[in-house]
Amino acid sequence: MSPDRNxxxxxxxxxxxxxxxxxxxxxxxxxxVDSISSDRLAELGGVNAAKVRKDLSYLGSYGTRGVGYEVExxxxxxxxxxxxxxxxPVVIVGAGNLGQALAGYGGFGERGFPVAAIVxxxxxxxxxxxxxxxxxxxxxxxxxxxxxxxxxxxxxxxxVAAQDAADRLVVAGVTSILNFAPIVLTVPAGIEVRKVDxxxxxxILSYYEQRRTGGAAPAAGARSASAV
Amino acid sequence: MSPDRNxxxxxxxxxxxxxxxxxxxxxxxxxxVDSISSDRLAELGGVNAAKVRKDLSYLGSYGTRGVGYEVExxxxxxxxxxxxxxxxPVVIVGAGNLGQALAGYGGFGERGFPVAAIVxxxxxxxxxxxxxxxxxxxxxxxxxxxxxxxxxxxxxxxxVAAQDAADRLVVAGVTSILNFAPIVLTVPAGIEVRKVDxxxxxxILSYYEQRRTGGAAPAAGARSASAV
DNA sequence: CAGGCTTTGTGAACGCGTGCACGAGTGCCT
DNA sequence: AGGCACTCGTGCACGCGTTCACAAAGCCTG
Numbered sequence: 001m002s003p004d005r006n007x008x009x010x011x012x013x014x015x016x017x018x019x020x021x022x023x024x025x026x027x028x029x030x031x032x033v034d035s036i037s038s039d040r041l042a043e044l045g046g047v048n049a050a051k052v053r054k055d056l057s058y059l060g061s062y063g064t065r066g067v068g069y070e071v072e073x074x075x076x077x078x079x080x081x082x083x084x085x086x087x088x089p090v091v092i093v094g095a096g097n098l099g100q101a102l103a104g105y106g107g108f109g110e111r112g113f114p115v116a117a118i119v120x121x122x123x124x125x126x127x128x129x130x131x132x133x134x135x136x137x138x139x140x141x142x143x144x145x146x147x148x149x150x151x152x153x154x155x156x157x158x159x160v161a162a163q164d165a166a167d168r169l170v171v172a173g174v175t176s177i178l179n180f181a182p183i184v185l186t187v188p189a190g191i192e193v194r195k196v197d198x199x200x201x202x203x204i205l206s207y208y209e210q211r212r213t214g215g216a217a218p219a220a221g222a223r224s225a226s227a228v
Numbered sequence: 229m230s231p232d233r234n235x236x237x238x239x240x241x242x243x244x245x246x247x248x249x250x251x252x253x254x255x256x257x258x259x260x261v262d263s264i265s266s267d268r269l270a271e272l273g274g275v276n277a278a279k280v281r282k283d284l285s286y287l288g289s290y291g292t293r294g295v296g297y298e299v300e301x302x303x304x305x306x307x308x309x310x311x312x313x314x315x316x317p318v319v320i321v322g323a324g325n326l327g328q329a330l331a332g333y334g335g336f337g338e339r340g341f342p343v344a345a346i347v348x349x350x351x352x353x354x355x356x357x358x359x360x361x362x363x364x365x366x367x368x369x370x371x372x373x374x375x376x377x378x379x380x381x382x383x384x385x386x387x388v389a390a391q392d393a394a395d396r397l398v399v400a401g402v403t404s405i406l407n408f409a410p411i412v413l414t415v416p417a418g419i420e421v422r423k424v425d426x427x428x429x430x431x432i433l434s435y436y437e438q439r440r441t442g443g444a445a446p447a448a449g450a451r452s453a454s455a456v
Numbered sequence: 457c458a459g460g461c462t463t464t465g466t467g468a469a470c471g472c473g474t475g476c477a478c479g480a481g482t483g484c485c486t
Numbered sequence: 487a488g489g490c491a492c493t494c495g496t497g498c499a500c501g502c503g504t505t506c507a508c509a510a511a512g513c514c515t516g
Contacts, residue, residue, distance in 0.1 A: 010435075013503060019431040023410060037463065046412040050466095050505055057465055065464040066512040082431055083438025090430070101329030102426070107410065111427040112434075151437050152430065175440065176433040178426075182251060182335065184274040192436045194429050198330070198406075199339040201422050202318070202380065203247040203310055205404040206340075207238075208420045209379050210311020212403065241473060265493065278475055278496095285495055293494040294482040 010081070014055045020045050021052070022078045029071050037068035089116035091150050091174070093165040094157035095125045095135045098180055102156055103131035116148045121161065138168060145172040155179045166193075238309070242283045248273050249280070250306045257299050265296035317344035319378050319402070321393040322385035323353045323363045326408055330384055331359035341380070345372045349389065366396060373400040383407045394421075 010018075024044045028036055038056070042049040056062065056069070059077050063069045079085055090113050092099050102108065103115050118130055119138045126137050136144065144150065153169035155162050155177060162181030169177060176192045179185050182200070185193055238246075252272045256264055266284070270277040284290065284297065287305050291297045307313055318341050320327050330336065331343050346358055347366045354365050364372065372378065381397035383390050383405060390409030397405060404420045407413050410428070413421055 011503070015435050016428070016432055018435075019425070019428040020412070022431070024412075039463080044412065048505070050507090051503090053464060054466080054504085061465070063464050064512065065510070066462045066514095068463065081435070083434045084431065088430070088434055088437070097329050097332040101325050104325040105426070107427050108430070111431070113427065113430045151441075152433055176437050178429055178433060184248070184252075184272065192433055194433055196424060196426070196429055197247075198333070198424070199335050199341065200244070200247040201406055201424060202316070202336070202341045203250070203312065203339070204244055205380055205406060205420055205422055206311045206316055207243050207246075207309070209316070209404050213379075239473070267493080276475065277493095278477095279473090281494060282474085282496075289495070291494050292482065293480070294484090294492045296493065 010058045014058055015082075017045070017047070017051075017055055018078050018082055021055070022075065022082070022084075025071050025075045025078070029075065034071050035068050036071055036074075038063070041069070084112050087112050087114055088152055089114050089148050089150050090152045090154055090178075091116055091141070091144060091148075091169075092118045092154045092156055093120070093138065093141075093169060094155065094161070095120035095122070095128070095130060096156065096158070099154075099156035100130050102154060103133055105131075113152070116150055117144045119144070138165075141168050142172040145169075145174055150174060152176045152178065155181050155185070157181055159183045238286045242286055243310075245273070245275065245279075245283055246306050246310055249283070250303065250310070250312075253299050253303045253306070257303065262299050263296045264299055264302075266291070269297070312340050315340050315342055316380055317342050317376050317378050318380045318382055318406075319344055319369070319372060319376075319397075320346045320382045320384055321348070321366065321369075321397060322383065322389070323348040323350070323356070323358060324384065324386070327382075327384035328358050330382065331361055333359075344376045344378055347372070366393075369396050370400040373397075373402055378402060380404045380406065383409050383413070385409055387411045 021041060024041060025036070028044075038049045038052040042052045045052065053063075056074070059081050062074055062077050090108065092102055092115060095118050099118060099120070103118055108115055115131060115133055118133050118135050119141055120126065120135055121138045123137065125135050128135050151174060153174040153176070155165045155169070157165045159181050162179065162183050163185060166177055166179070166185045166187060170187055170191055175190070177185065177187065177194070179193055179195045180197075182197050185195075187193055249269060252269060253264070266280040267277045270280045273280065281291070284302070287309050290302055290305050318336065320330055320343060323346050327346060327348070331346055336343055343359060343361055346361050346363050347369055348354065348363055349366045351365065353363050356363050379402060381402040381404070383393045383397070385393045387409050390407065390411050391413060394405055394407070394413045394415060398415055398419055403418070405413065405415065405422070407421055407423045408425075410425050413423075415421055
């Protein structure tokens with residue numbers, strides 16, 4: 001199923017950093033900066049300068065030796081590579097707490113991912129308006145996806161409903177899914193899934209925290225010395 | 229003093245998978261399963277069986293050859309390793325859209341991370357109640373963190389306020405931060421930070437989506453064919 | 457216009473994580 | 487009791503990503 005990797009393949013690790021560079025570049029542009037070095041970009045992005053240069057080199061040689069990178073031009077190149085030269089409307093499945101927050105969160109639209117629709121199985125929620133978008137029934141999903149040419153779906157349902165939501169998205173024609181439900185989704189080959197699990201992040205922090213304190217309970221007291 | 233509480237160091241990649249195993253094991257226990265093989269666990273977790281065994285081997289030899297792992301016991305061991313044998317109360321900074329959703333999202337408390345408090349700089353929000361927790365002023369942060377022995381803070385503010393929020397958390401005594409704001413936080417050494425950037429996840433999906441379709445626009449028109 | 461300064465782009469070494477393959481231990485069945 | 491089927495634990499090789507180090511390339515100054 002892997003037709004020859006189109007043109008230059010960009011390593012996954014790099015792909016996940018490009019959005020970070022992009023944001024920083026946008027901020028710098030807004031501050032009036034029109035040229036930036038890999039050193040500075042690395043500093044702002046919290047990474048290594050060599051990594052920045054290598055990452056950017058996958059896009060092509062867009063820097064100028066002795067000077068740095070032209071901010072405006074680099075922004076364009078990263079956007080082009082990430083496919084952000086146009087908007088990607090998304091559909092959110094699940095109008096619960098999280099779905100509402102995502103719909104109301106302006107960050108999506110600002111960054112090129114306008115919330116084109118929200119659907120929910122709960123008919124009592126249908127018709128209500130969240131973040132300027134009316135909630136529609138889950139049955140309308142295929143029609144919504146088709147008519148608005150949506151490629152990306154967001155699963156914001158409870159865990160038990162997530163697989164069903166994903167199945168419906170796939171059937172409707174969505175090919176990329178961002179999953180907030182704490183389960184592993186099963187999807188056909190060719191469908192890209194990314195997962196954001198809030199509790200997992202906290203559990204990872206817990207591990208390092210627990211390691212630091214030697215496993216003593218925080219609330220239960222019993223910590224001997226100072227916490228630092 | 230034993231600052232070097234090192235014992236076995238567990239690779240970061242493994243640490244980030246342990247919560248996934250933990251969740252699956254919990255589900256299986258609830259289904260009445262009391263023994264599970266690495267193969268089955270791998271299948272449910274969407275990973276390789278060898279990886280499961282290697283991951284679990286960092287905790288110790290808790291499996292039984294020819295049989296598998298005892299679910300209940302393994303749950304206990306993972307919880308112990310992750311420091312989940314007790315609750316970790318968290319404080320959320322920012323009572324905006326995202327902060328509200330996080331407070332209302334039951335998943336935190338269920339998984340051992342009860343929202344002990346929410347604070348906001350906006351005094352008009354102080355006093356309102358979100359998810360059963362009253363919003364308090366950001367000035368009260370040090371007192372809240374101390375009295376409730378909070379180690380973990382969640383930054384759910386807009387980007388411009390995030391660094392300030394993080395600074396306040398650190399001053400108040402928090403040592404781990406989960407950051408939802410789309411910026412790179414600068415914190416003193418020894419403070420653990422994890423970042424969740426929703427837009428970045430979508431941008432990564434955009435990349436793979438764009439590659440798949442060859443860069444064709446979904447809603448808007450066609451791009452010029454001059455790639456490279 | 458030459459020489460020095462700066463910064464990119466990249467070859468190469470290194471380290472970590474992954475996946476294979478297999479020995480070792482365990483339980484079951486005959 | 488002995489053999490067989492099963493599954494864990496892990497040594498090892500491989501590949502990807504990170505980092506270093508330096509040559510190439512552009513700018514600036516005198």
